[in-house]
Amino acid sequence: MDDTKKRIHKYIEKHDLIRSDDKLLVAVSGGPDSFALLHFLWSANLVPKEAIAVAHLNHHLRENAEKEQLAVQTFCEERDIPFFIEEVDVKKRAEKLQKGIEETARIVRYDFFEKVMAENNINKLVLAHHADDQIETILMRLVRGSSSIGWSGIQPKREVRGGYAIRPFLPITKAEIIEYATKHALPYEIDESNTSQEYTRNRYRTQLLPFLSKENPAVYEHFKRFSEETSEDFQFLEELASNLLKKNLIQNGKQSTLLLSDFKNEANPLQRRAIHLLLMYLYNDDGRVITVNHIYQIIQMIQSENPSSSIDLPKKLTVIRSYNELHFQFGERHAPPEFYHQLELNDRIELDNKASIRLKLKSSVVQTNGLNGMLLDAEDITLPLIVRNRVNGDRMTMKGQAGSKKLKDIFIDAKIPRQERDNLPVITDYTGKILWVPGVKKSAYDREFSRSKKQYIIRYTRNIGGNESMHNDIQKVLISEDELQEKIRELGRELTAEYEGRNPLVVGVLKGATPFMTDLLKRIDTYLEMDFMDVSSYGNGTVSSGEVKIIKDLNASVEGRDVLIIEDIIDSGRTLSYLVDLIKYRKAKSVKLVTLLDKPAGRNVAIEADYVGFVVPNEFVVGYGLDYAERYRNLPYIGILKPEIYSE
Known part of the structure; x- marks a missing residue:
């Protein structure tokens, strides 16, 4: 096995691109890159030959498009490879979509590929991007002002509908591909548009790449390492950013709201990554719309002392700062009606x-x-x-x-x-x-x-x-009714496994835990007993008073029993800490705590729940058992109460 093939095999193994039970759809345009890729896969025995199929899209953009199509079709027929073809007039489609030729061509290609994958139960789309493409892409994105993982260039694997798109040729150069194709006498066609200086990528290819290669012949290896290392770094940061968004992002219909009280105290790199992740979500993963300037404008809004500001982003996305909230919403901004x-x-x-x-x-x-x-x-x-x-x-x-x-x-x-x-x-x-x-x-x-x-x-x-309606007193719906019930089903499964055959004593903390307890117990599929306690440290206010009172004690003895305490929210933690210590003092065999909501920012004592439904921001939340001055318990969702309601 020559060095080129070894590097391809090593790259496939490192990134887990192809497994023996995969079904592959190879995108073949008729050029040397995709022909070499098809020939390599056909001869490498990574999967059975019958697990390989070919897709060719005729864009009707080039003079030799018919020759390319015939060459690919003939190659497949000679080897009995399933061949799927679609012809699209990309120029007409671009006019209809009001998009550029290159963007439209990409859209129709992937629509075609994903349709073939779905109809033929194929799980991997194999593309022929190589090391030259990688360098061009990284440079273009850096110059354009892309951010986050965009700096890392083309990824070896990404999700598409029905499976993954993979790129096993990223470790080898265009020159190596031409050498491979020539060696095996592959009938490829040369795309005459590749030399046109009209296209940005071609200018990078013909002017920058030769210069970089001359400066340092190892430039391909350096860019490959840069791509892999930055990808790992970004993926780690994006996990942290994703968790940060989950804690601070509220979805309310067409509007997304970022709560800034805790978010703005995070490190700047994590804030930037979270904003990029949010914009990717809002733009349906179309990273081409997002630039570094957009992210820095939003970060500047967050860190500014001005509590009210706004910016307009592409595709009519408006970002509005309103005190400790940042609102993202698509659509035209209309002047308020006069009355x-x-x-x-x-x-x-x-x-x-x-x-x-x-x-x-x-x-x-x-x-x-x-x-x-x-x-x-x-x-x-x-x-x-x-x-x-x-x-x-x-x-x-x-x-x-x-x-x-x-x-x-x-x-x-x-x-x-x-x-x-x-x-x-x-x-x-x-x-x-x-x-x-x-x-x-x-x-x-x-x-x-x-x-x-x-x-x-x-x-x-x-x-x-x-x-x-009491709904008008709610500033934001924090957790919807559907989200509550989905989480309760999940907790029910976990608690069923935990207490199977143990006949626990389930203690509901009145009054707030009643709706949660009622729904949760329906989802715990094992024998249990119920009891209730009413323990309070609030009164009619919004801040814990610190004084814990037993208003109603248990009817049953806890001695020798497995006790599960059900609570609506852990805020300061004083009430629950007192209750757990009390039950332990009464010689319970075990004491565990399940809470629907956890508000870590309000904690005054060291206590953690064994099972948590949702972590909520440091806001006054009501609904689904939680109250303010005995109101709002019957809301079917968890909402943030408007400050003017409890500050009057």
Whole structure:
């Protein structure tokens, strides 16, 4: 075996490109590279000969396209190799897709290859890229400003639909391929377009490569090592970046939101890698759209002291910084609609966001307890009231303060995202006095209930499906109902294996764990017993008080039992630490803890769960058993509560 073949075999083995039970589809254009690849695979006995098939796409772009097609077809027929062909007028397809010729040709090639693979149960697509292609690609990407693994050039293996695309010729040069093809008298055709200086790759091939080879004949080996080492480095970083995104990325319909509270404290290389990974996801792995400048622009937004900024990226992707959140969304940016309404007594208006505002006269039959609105003394204001967008120069008279304050500053203090401010209703009286910005701030005109004064009531109702809804108090859906149930099924399988034949005592921590426990126990397929404890350290606040109280103790004895504690969330950890120590003190045989959510950033004591559903960011989360002041437990998902709800 000569040196060229040895290096190819060694490369195939190193990167696990071909196994004996693989089925191969060799892409053969008719040029020396792909003909040499086909001949090598046919004679190398890496797989049985009947496991090799050939695909040829006639682009109708070159004068000798018919000769190439005939040469490949004849070669295959002489050796009884399955031959698949498709003819596409790439110029017409490019016009239809409104893309360049090269990009369109690549799209139709891979569509054809993947279709053949799927129809014939083939798992490997074999391509003839070589060491010259590798150097050209790395240089082109560096000059263009690609980032991340793009610097590493062509990868030996990558996923395609139905299998993998592999490139076993990457360790050998074009000259070695020509020598191989000549030695074996292969009937290849030369692509006349390869010498045209019109194409970027050809300029690199004819001008840069000869210079580099002359400077150092070992340049091919150096670029090969550079590609392999940087690939390994990037893959390691991308694993870390992927885990970072999982902890801090929220998918909400068409919008992706990156939570910055923890993310911005990570090392810069990890931030850059995570942003690149996110952009690759958003652009459906089309790395050609992404440049280094895009990533650095986003990093600059994250690290800037300016809490509100935005940039526009290719294909109408907008990135908006809003305090500790970074929003990514495709589509045109539209100016917010202007609105202006007059509100007379007993009138009700509905805004574009489905919220409604009503003005009524206070009376003995009007309910004011828990009022979602405000009371006004009639003597202080002039009707009709006005509901409108904000305007430049708006100021509000504040409770307990002398003078007034700019509405802009009020929004900044309340951390209202800039893109949302123009959509908020500003309620004034007819003389222009600002009375209220619902959900943000009430003015000094807000009054306590009075039996002696004539008063008006403004009610503001946020609607979903026409009814006032707690869903409107949720800033973001963090974990969907489907995601919850999928995770519960997974935990159920693990706990079934853990407790098979042990008849554990399962202890639910009231009240928050009840929905989670109810669904989880349906998925644990073994005998068990249930009991409940109510242990609390919160009260009506959002921060743990530190004082642990037993409100309801267990009915059953834990002595000698395997105990599984089910909790909704581990935050500070005080409650669970106390409970675990208590059960151990009562001589349980074993104590394990399963929690739906884990919030490590809130931890004050050293405790870790044995089973964790989701790790959540340091936000106030509610739903699916979790509450704020006993509300929101019945939400079917986990959501982040709007700060204005618990800061009022």
